Amino acid sequence: MSTMNAQLPGVFYRRPTPDHAPFVEVGGKVEPGQTIALIEVMKTYNEVKADRSGTVSRILLDDGDEVEAGQGIVEVDEV
Amino acid sequence: MSGRGRILVANRGEIAVRVVRACHAAGHEAVAVYSDADKNARWVELADEAVHIGGSPAAKSYLNTDAILEAAKYSEVDAVHPGYGFLSENAAFARAVTAAGFTFVGPPPEVIELMGDKASARTAATAAGVPVVPGSRPVADTADALRVAEEIGYPILVKAAAGGGGRGIRPVRDRAQLEEVFAGACAEAQSAFGDGTAYLERALPGARHVEVQLLADEHGGMVHLFERDCSVQRRRQKLLEEAPAPELPESTRRELGEAARLLGNHVGYRNAGTVEFLVAPDGEFYFIEMNTRVQVEHPITEAITGVDLVAEQLRVAEGQRLSLSQESVSHRGAAVELRINAEDPDNDFTPTPGEITAFDQPGGPGVRVDTALTRGDRISPFYDSLIAKLVCWGADRNQAYARAGQALREFRIEGVASTIPLHRRLVEDPELLAGPVHTTWLEERS
Numbered sequence: 001m002s003t004m005n006a007q008l009p010g011v012f013y014r015r016p017t018p019d020h021a022p023f024v025e026v027g028g029k030v031e032p033g034q035t036i037a038l039i040e041v042m043k044t045y046n047e048v049k050a051d052r053s054g055t056v057s058r059i060l061l062d063d064g065d066e067v068e069a070g071q072g073i074v075e076v077d078e079v
Numbered sequence: 080m081s082g083r084g085r086i087l088v089a090n091r092g093e094i095a096v097r098v099v100r101a102c103h104a105a106g107h108e109a110v111a112v113y114s115d116a117d118k119n120a121r122w123v124e125l126a127d128e129a130v131h132i133g134g135s136p137a138a139k140s141y142l143n144t145d146a147i148l149e150a151a152k153y154s155e156v157d158a159v160h161p162g163y164g165f166l167s168e169n170a171a172f173a174r175a176v177t178a179a180g181f182t183f184v185g186p187p188p189e190v191i192e193l194m195g196d197k198a199s200a201r202t203a204a205t206a207a208g209v210p211v212v213p214g215s216r217p218v219a220d221t222a223d224a225l226r227v228a229e230e231i232g233y234p235i236l237v238k239a240a241a242g243g244g245g246r247g248i249r250p251v252r253d254r255a256q257l258e259e260v261f262a263g264a265c266a267e268a269q270s271a272f273g274d275g276t277a278y279l280e281r282a283l284p285g286a287r288h289v290e291v292q293l294l295a296d297e298h299g300g301m302v303h304l305f306e307r308d309c310s311v312q313r314r315r316q317k318l319l320e321e322a323p324a325p326e327l328p329e330s331t332r333r334e335l336g337e338a339a340r341l342l343g344n345h346v347g348y349r350n351a352g353t354v355e356f357l358v359a360p361d362g363e364f365y366f367i368e369m370n371t372r373v374q375v376e377h378p379i380t381e382a383i384t385g386v387d388l389v390a391e392q393l394r395v396a397e398g399q400r401l402s403l404s405q406e407s408v409s410h411r412g413a414a415v416e417l418r419i420n421a422e423d424p425d426n427d428f429t430p431t432p433g434e435i436t437a438f439d440q441p442g443g444p445g446v447r448v449d450t451a452l453t454r455g456d457r458i459s460p461f462y463d464s465l466i467a468k469l470v471c472w473g474a475d476r477n478q479a480y481a482r483a484g485q486a487l488r489e490f491r492i493e494g495v496a497s498t499i500p501l502h503r504r505l506v507e508d509p510e511l512l513a514g515p516v517h518t519t520w521l522e523e524r525s
Contacts, residue, residue: 008460009432009460010432010460010461011136011138011460011461040460041430041432041460042421042422042430042432042458042460042461042462042463042464043430043462043463043464044429044430064136064138064139065136066115066134066135066136066461
């Protein structure tokens with residue numbers, strides 16, 4: 001198991017807009033380059049991309065949570 | 080609120096500082112609110128009392144109606160000033176403030192509601208006799224679009240009904256092009272927004288963004304304080320504003336002011352508000368929208384008229400008459416405002432949160448800096464990127480721009496990137512100095 005971290009400080013979002021489904025769910029597979037979250041920095045939305053492949057085992061933050069640069073956001077079981 | 084009142088400042092940043100100052104100057108007490116990230120902020124320090132309202136993300140604090148109402152009750156204020164942004168144009172918030180027994184420093188909730196909706200605002204303008212950009216209801220198909228386009232006149236824009244913020248707009252120059260692209264534009268809208276409905280609107284190439292400041296009281300006082308030109312924009316964000324609008328014919332200036340008052344009277348406007356227009360190169364102007372709050376760029380109007388807009392907001396909210404009449408207001412000289420943002424103009428305007436390690440403000444005649452920041456403060460990632468508004472007044476436009484150039488050379492901000500380098504280029508730009516520019520001027524040249 002390993003953790004993917006936020007590269008930027010800001011506000012964490014799991015979905016592209018409030019009406020959409022989350023980018024990833026626990027149990028879902030991710031591939032490098034896949035968008036897994038958004039971080040809002042000063043009203044600009046930045047995509048967080050997976051940097052490895054694996055299965056999501058835990059999502060460490062909720063929509064609208066404050067996040068620091070370097071903070072873990074998603075745990076994955078690597079394949 | 081009679082005599083000395085207590086006012087909750089339901090905002091943050093430079094506008095919170097601005098409102099606290101206006102409260103004190105009018106003899107009122109000011110109660111600040113703050114999130115986790117803003118605990119040591121300037122407006123918190125300047126206010127008579129401060130209430131913590133929640134976590135750093137705005138949804139947990141400055142956008143949290145319940146937390147703000149709780150703060151108002153706890154600190155026993157008489158009125159709530161919403162500033163700009165956040166909840167300032169939220170009719171439900173204004174209604175909740177009023178229902179809880181506080182005075183809302185702004186227009187009545189139903190006016191916020193009416194002007195906040197694009198369609199109803201457009202209908203209100205038309206009913207008031209104020210011209211709107213010629214446009215259509217949703218069009219059914221290409222044949223319908225071609226018919227409607229003849230009435231509107233080319234060039235036109237095909238706009239996705241579900242688009243917004245500049246997305247889903249297709250410019251079309253003539254009948255042949257419309258015939259060719261209409262069906263595709265609808266299909267594109269369907270896949271982008273899940274709704275293929277489109278309507279047509281006259282395109283106004285070369286139009287300027289000119290807005291009129293209004294002030295109104297409940298005794299029939301309805302005054303316009305002339306106009307501001309906000310055509311220097313990037314991605315629809317204003318970067319530089321000036322007043323008065325350069326080279327605007329006196330007759331157009333008068334007509335714009337009168338149109339704004341007509342609309343204000345028609346909707347029963349109260350307090351401060353701004354009526355935005357597009358002014359086409361042929362001098363025709365069209366209503367686009369109304370902002371039912373104090374505007375970021377209000378200081379340039381203050382600079383040329385000598386009227387303290389926030390002080391008037393507080394007077395009117397108390398039920399007093401405006402301290403001025405249309406006959407008594409005049410404008411003198413020219414003013415320019417530069418929005419200095421924590422963004423890197425050399426790196427696609429990427430926001431740059433971080434600690435400010437040097438902050439030396441400019442000064443001198445006609446120079447005003449509105450900011451909430453000082454050395455050692457952090458620009459947090461949670462809110463907008465505005466560091467400071469630099470407002471320079473001069474006896475004429477050339478002097479205002481020259482003073483702005485000097486002020487920008489003096490303004491030293493270190494620790495974060497800022498838009499100062501862009502502004503330095505702008506205030507010396509021969510095209511901008513030569514006269515009016517249009518809303519896509521800056522983007523077309525870069």
